[in-house]
Amino acid sequence: MGLDIKKEDMVTVILGDDKGKRGSILSVSPKKGRCVVERLNMIKRHMKPSKKYTQGGIIEKEAPIHRSNLMLVCPKCDKPTKIGHKFLESGSKVRVCRKCGEVLD
Ligand SMILES: [Zn+2]
Known part of the structure; x- marks a missing residue:
């Protein structure tokens, strides 16, 4: 983990x-x-x-x-946030802000 x-x-x-x-x-x-x-x-x-x-x-x-x-x-919305994940088209997994959707990696 x-x-x-x-x-x-x-x-x-x-x-x-x-x-x-x-x-x-x-x-x-x-x-x-x-x-x-x-x-x-x-x-x-x-x-x-x-x-x-x-x-x-x-x-x-x-x-x-x-x-x-x-x-x-989150560096974009400047709020404390939980971290979401999503996959890019390239297949790599990235972290995203659950509030604004900004990719964090
Ligand atoms: Zn955000």
């Missing part, structure tokens, strides 16, 4: 503290059904001093969000 959203898609959060906020997908974990979204679901992590963080201390980092808490934002 893959995910129907991809890296660089614009999404909005539909549950939790970040409800209504938007961000673009930084990475997806299809097996876990989770996505990391830019600047959303930030968590603070305590870091021990290391080569990368010489001072140690607290850094903020995006935590993955489950796919079911996200909706794709």
Whole structure:
């Protein structure tokens, strides 16, 4: 089972503290059904001093969000939408916005 959203898609959060906020997908974990979204679901992590963080201390980092808490934002109609699918004449399957019909791939 893959995910129907991809890296660089614009999404909005539909549950939790970040409800209504938007961000673009930084990475997806299809097996876990989770996505990391830019600047959303930030968590603070305590870091021990290391080569990368010489001072140690607290850094903020995006935590993955489950796919079911996200909706794709259509670039055409600018609304959160469910994703539909259709086949092109070439036979390839593409994602479409269920609201306006725009092809999203
Ligand atoms: Zn649309």
